[in-house]
Amino acid sequence: MAALEAHDARIKEEKKMFNTLIDLLSYEKIIFNDLQMKPYRTDEYVHKLFYETARFTAFNQQWVVKARINNSQRDPHQSNERTITYQLILKTKTTTPMSIHFFALKGPFSDMKVSTQIYKHEFTEQSSESDYYILPLPDSSECNRLLSNKGINFRLLMFLLNK
Template structure:
């Protein structure tokens, strides 16, 4: 009985399915292979990103958009930052140094790196309007001429239309623009503003032509040289050697930001100049004068005519703004050891 009773148990044990003998319709689970690091993971960021971090300016940490200068140890600086460092050093009466290695930098010690400039011009850059990538050398032309999303004004903006939108929407807007259909009475105010601006330019042109027809005209080149005041806090100013024009001796002075205490802390910088007579005058002398770019110089100046009456009691004109275009050009003048301008002086006689 024990053997008989044991047989079913053995049969049950033999018939009992084990985990290895279970049959299933599901496919067998494969072991995951060892994941190897891809080549992109080993290399890190893309080549363009790595080059951008290597070729960027050491001051602003951005890719230069124009000329690129390097110190004697090879550290790169974009033209704007390089000129700004030289201008700051001139204002603080210090020697300009590279912000990375602290070696001396100047216009004579540093040179442009043309190879880096060409390499930067070939790096891809994203258009801010259509988000497509283009070489940096072609990006500006694309954004101004070819991009379909570039901001564009309506062709009737001269008569008051203030619409501005992407270029591909211009035809639809101009077809529905109401400004070309406005009556002339509504456009008179706009045309009056345009005439006022045009009249200012015409008057300046006519004023210069009238001065050129005067009998006594003098012209000379003046060189502004940097000096320091004798105050407790020294300030930078410029002065020219004496020049003789119209049988009189003259000197020009210039100052930065109207001689404020710390012009190096300001990002907006201006230059103002003063014309001084150094010879004796028997009678009052009405003069008109203006400063323009000297030959072989690249200082952009707007023509502005100034007037002053010189006499024995008034031998100095007030400080007048030097009509340079922006603060960047002011930094260029400050960075240079000297800068030259052309002085035109007119003796205005009463007719």
């Protein structure tokens, strides 16, 4: 019985996500970019691995996507459970708030196995970086497979909410 309830809850959550996606597709301003995150290391004494895209343009603004492994855990190589979190960063100054819905998915140059999870952030002069959000990969082995590549290719969909 518990398995049926869990299955029903998952189906209900998926239906809610698809309804949200259908609503987002009715927005006037929608854009997608095929991006590649490349690995970099911090300049700290103990180097930390992070990933970052080159700047790209969307909605007449400059953006960057930055990702980190296991939320910048001190020794991620000692963990067998790995996750990737990412954030969207607005690089140009804005005078008006921008409400952006965004999510990452498999692009034409990628073989990433990722689920759809839609995130939202209000970009303002004071808040030009979104929170770090989980890249919903099926398991830790998929994360390890992505990290073994020279870069992580993905497609980023962005929706601008007109106020």
